[in-house]
Amino acid sequence: MEFLTDYAGFMLKLVSVAIVIGVLLAMIASGKSKSRSGSLSVTKLNEGYDSMKAELNNQLLDKKALKEQAKAAKKQLKLEKKAQKKGGQKKDEQQETSKKRLYVLDFDGDIKASSVTTIREEITAVLSVARPEDEVVVRLESGGGVVHGYGLAASQLQRVKEANIPLTVCVDKVAASGGYMMACVADKIIAAPFAILGSIGVVAQVPNVHRLLDKGLIDVELHTAGRYKRTLTMLGKNTDEGREKFKQDLEDTHVLFKQFVSSQRPILDIDAIATGDTWYGSEALENKLVDAVMTSDSYLVSHYDNADVVQVAFKQPKGMAERFGLSVFSAFEQKAVSWISKVIQSRGY
Template sequence: MNEYLIFLLKTVTLISLLVFCVVLISRLRKQKKKAPPSSGIVVDDLGMLYAASAQRIKSHVITNNEQIAQVEANTPESKNNIFVLTFVDDSKAGSLESLKIEVSSILMVAQKGDQVIVKIKSHGGIIESYGCAAMQLKRLKDAAIHLTVSIDEVAASAAYLMASVADRIIASRFATIGSIGMISTQPNFHRLLEKIGVDYKILSSGDNKESLSMFGKPTEQQIDKLEKQLSSGHTLFKKAIAEHRPMIDVESVCQGDVWFGDTAIDVGLIDEIKLFDDLILEHICTSKILSVRFTKSTSVKSNLLMKLTNFIKPLING
C-alpha cells in the first residue's frame, strides 16, 4: 500500500510538472508574438497619455476642458520637445547600456529649446558605473540641452553623483538624498579555511598588484592600500559634486550623511520640492513630452529558463 501511494505521488508530481511546462511554453509563445521583433528605442507621448487618462474621468469630475483639448489636439503652442528618461537601477548600474543608447538617440534629433528630464531611483552602487552614467548625462548639457533630474524616492551615494550633473534637481519632500561617500565591505574566511586545513595561495607580479582578499589573511599593507583607494575615490566624488553644485559646502555635506528632500534643499543638494508628475503637468500644454526608453528583447528560451529558475528556487530553498 505504501509503495502504491509513493508511486501515485510521483505520477501526480510528474504530470503536474509537464502541465506546468506546457502552459509556460504556451504563454511565452504568446508573449513573443506580442513583443517587438528586436531591440530598439520605444517612444511614448506622455502628454497624450495624461490627456487620455483625464478624458476617461472627465464625465465624473469637473475638469479644465480647454487644457485637455489643447493637449489632445497637439496645438501649435507646443514650442519644444521634452524627452523623459528613467533610470531605476541596482548597485552595478545595469541600465547604463540603455542610457547610452537613449542619450545618443536624443542628441541626434534634439533641436534648440528641447529639454531632457531624467527620473532617478537608486541607492547607488559602483562608482565606476555611476560615474560613466553621470558623464552620459553631461553629454546632454554639453550639447546645450537643459537637463532636469527628478527624484521622487531616492538618489543616494553614487546615484546622487549622477543626479548632480543636472541644471536643476527636484525631489519629493520625503525623498532620500545624499549619502555621499565611499564604502567597502567584505567577509574574510581566512580563519575558517585555516581551521579546516585549506591553504589559499596568491601569486602576483608587482608590489601593489595584490589586493585585500576574502580568503587570504589580511595584511596591514592591503588594508592601507584599500583605505587609500577609498580616500582617492571620495576626493574625486567631492570634486565632481563641487564642479556641478558650486553652492554646496562640500566638506560638510559629503561625509556620508543622508537628508530627506525637505532638508536637502537647505544644504543645496536639490533646487526645489516637486514631484515628477507636477513637473510634467507644468509643461503639458506647451511642450511635446516624449518618454524615451531602450528595450532589449529576450528569446523564448531565455524567458523559459528564467521562469523555471524562479519557480524551482523557492522549492530548493524550502
C-alpha cells in the first residue's frame, strides 16, 4: 500500500507538471498567433462540380459512350482553338479575363450575429478584386438576434451595393427578423420553397424575481443617474412608468426596422408585412418578400457553365483557451474510447 501511495503521488506530480508545461506552451503559441490576422480560403466550386460529373460518367457510361464523349469534347476544344486563332490571341485573353465571377459567402447567424466578424473580412477581400460584371452571393441562415449585431451585418452587405456589385441572398432554411434585415439589402432574394422568412418585429423579455426576494426578506438596491437609465430590472420592483418606457423603446425600434426594410425593398406593403408574422418561401414570393423560389444549389449550378463560381471563407486563428480546451478534450476522448474498447474486448462482446 505504501508503494501504491507513493506511486500515485508521483503520477499526480507528473500530470501536474505536464499540465503546467501545456499551459505555458499554449500561452507562447497564443502570443505568436496574435500577430496573425486569420487566413482566407478560396475554393473554385466549378472544379468540384466537374469532378463529380466526370466520376459519375466514368461509373455509369460504357466504354463506347465514354469514347464518344471524349471525342466530342476534343472536337469542341479544336473548334475553340480555331476560333481563338481567327480572332487573335489578344482577343481571347480579353474574353478570358472578362468571364463573370460569382463570389459565394456563407453567413450562419446566431443570436449575437457573431459571423459578422468573418463576413466583414470576406467582403473586404472580395471588393478588392470584384468588377461590376461580377456578383456576390450570400448563403444566409439566421433566425435573428440582437439589433446592433444584425444592423452591423446588414451594413456589411450594403458595402457590396455601394461598390455597384450585384448582390444576391439565398435562403435555404430561415431568414427571419435580423436575418431578413440582412436579406432585404440584396438586389435579389432567392428562397427555397419551405424556407421561413419575415418576422419583421421586435421582442424583448425580462424575468423578474422581486416578489420571491421580497418573501425572503432580501432587499435589492439599484442606483441610477438619469431618469431612464434602467427601465425594467430582474431583481428590483418595476414601475408602470418603466414598463411604458420599455414598450416605447420597442415601438421605436420597430419603426426603425420598418423604415429600413421599406428603403431596401420599396415594393413591399410594409404595414401589412411588418406584423412579426413569417411566411414560407412560396408564400413569401406572393407577398414580395423574395424574388424567386429555388434552392441555393440550383442557383449556383445554373452559373457553372458561364461563370467562375468561387467560395470565399475567412478563418480566424483560434485563441489559447479554445486550442488548449480542444486538445484536452481530444486527449480525454481518446483515452475514454480506448478504455471502453478494452472493457468490451475483455468481456467478449
